Amino acid sequence: MEEIRLIEIKEEILADNDAVAKRTRERLKRERTFLLNLMSSPGAGKTSLIIETIRELKDEFRMGVIEADIESMVDSRKVASQGVRAVQIRTGGLCHLDASMVQKGLDAIETGALDLVILENVGNLVCPAEFDTGAIKNVMILSVPEGDDKPLKYPLMFSVCDVVVVNKIDYIDRSDFDRQAFGERVLSLNSGVKIIDASCKTREGIPAWAEWLRQEIRQFTNG
Amino acid sequence: MLNIVLEHAQKHQVQKVLAVHLEIGKLKDFDEEWIQQYFDYLSRGTLADGAKLKIEWIPVVLQCQACSHSFDVEIERLTEIQCPRCAATNCSMISGRDYRVKQIEVS
Numbered sequence: 001m002e003e004i005r006l007i008e009i010k011e012e013i014l015a016d017n018d019a020v021a022k023r024t025r026e027r028l029k030r031e032r033t034f035l036l037n038l039m040s041s042p043g044a045g046k047t048s049l050i051i052e053t054i055r056e057l058k059d060e061f062r063m064g065v066i067e068a069d070i071e072s073m074v075d076s077r078k079v080a081s082q083g084v085r086a087v088q089i090r091t092g093g094l095c096h097l098d099a100s101m102v103q104k105g106l107d108a109i110e111t112g113a114l115d116l117v118i119l120e121n122v123g124n125l126v127c128p129a130e131f132d133t134g135a136i137k138n139v140m141i142l143s144v145p146e147g148d149d150k151p152l153k154y155p156l157m158f159s160v161c162d163v164v165v166v167n168k169i170d171y172i173d174r175s176d177f178d179r180q181a182f183g184e185r186v187l188s189l190n191s192g193v194k195i196i197d198a199s200c201k202t203r204e205g206i207p208a209w210a211e212w213l214r215q216e217i218r219q220f221t222n223g
Numbered sequence: 224m225l226n227i228v229l230e231h232a233q234k235h236q237v238q239k240v241l242a243v244h245l246e247i248g249k250l251k252d253f254d255e256e257w258i259q260q261y262f263d264y265l266s267r268g269t270l271a272d273g274a275k276l277k278i279e280w281i282p283v284v285l286q287c288q289a290c291s292h293s294f295d296v297e298i299e300r301l302t303e304i305q306c307p308r309c310a311a312t313n314c315s316m317i318s319g320r321d322y323r324v325k326q327i328e329v330s
Contacts, residue, residue, distance in 0.1 A: 003330065004241060004328055004329070004330050005235075005237075005328070005329050005330070006326050006327070006328055006329075007231055007232075007235055007237075007326055007327050007329055008325075008326050009227065009228075009231055009323075009324045009325060009326055009327060010323065010324075010325060010326075011227050011323060011324050012322065012323045013224045013227065013322045013323055013324060014322060126252055130251070151302050152299075152301075152302055155250060155298065155301050155302070156250050156251070156252065156320065159250070159316060159320075184302070184303075185302035185303075187312075188301065188302045188303060188304045188312060189301055189302060189304075191288070191312070191313045191314065191315070
């Protein structure tokens with residue numbers, strides 16, 4: 001009979017990705033470029049928030065946007081029309097970005113001359129949470145129509161982000177979204193998270209969001 | 224995962240990989256049946272062709288930031304966390320996001 005042996009491995013499956021992400025962060029530190037990873041479901045308002053952020057901060061920071069929307073040039077055209085450098089990564093139908101793809105996007109956008117790069121991840125609450133992109137901060141948008149139960153269904157996403165922007169807050173009175181319960185659920189998963197209520201339509205909360213980002217960028221580039 | 228398995232299999236000059244033992248955190252939204260199906264598809268014609276995946280699910284373990292007590296928690300109860308010892312709600316995650324190859328059975 002054949003002898004069966006056991007070989008100990010103990011190796012992290014995403015170790016390659018994590019190593020690339022770590023190198024990306026070292027490079028960003030050297031170049032003093034702040035990379036923000038923006039995640040959400042499709043339609044929650046990633047592109048709208050990016051456009052509002054550009055309006056708020058384009059006079060203070062040199063900005064760029066890396067778009068990863070599946071097979072579509074629409075979003076990068078919208079962003080480019082704001083006068084900000086935009087690069088499109090074609091993921092070929094993939095459901096998330098990994099650190100190597102982001103690295104190529106950063107090369108293409110020439111980060112050396114930029115203070116802030118916003119990475120618009122693929123619209124999905126599952127896979128993007130699994131892959132470290134190398135970003136300095138991770139932000140997710142949850143829009144009111146999606147419901148207050150999302151932290152129960154996608155706990156990993158809520159546990160990996162630094163900020164949750166609750167978008168379409170102008171719609172809350174017409175919905176059954178329980179803002180307090182939502183806040184408690186999110187904080188329970190991630191006690192260090194900051195939650196910002198906002199509406200890209202009425203611009204409520206946009207100055208508060210921009211202020212958070214402004215402080216983070218300053219701290220990063222001066223540190 | 225397959226790359227890690229094959230790299231070690233080649234290094235140890237094995238004839239065949241019979242099983243792969245994985246440690247996966249319960250917070251990962253993975254399904255045993257699908258991981259096996261994708262693995263079967265990718266490993267066809269390699270040393271790991273036909274290998275069975277054996278998954279050890281790692282519990283979600285939290286540590287209370289107030290009293291340092293650590294405790295297991297079920298995913299369904301993750302959004303209503305309270306330290307069983309001091310009732311604080313400020314806890315951080317120690318495990319549950321794991322995803323690694325623990326060992327392989329080879330011949």
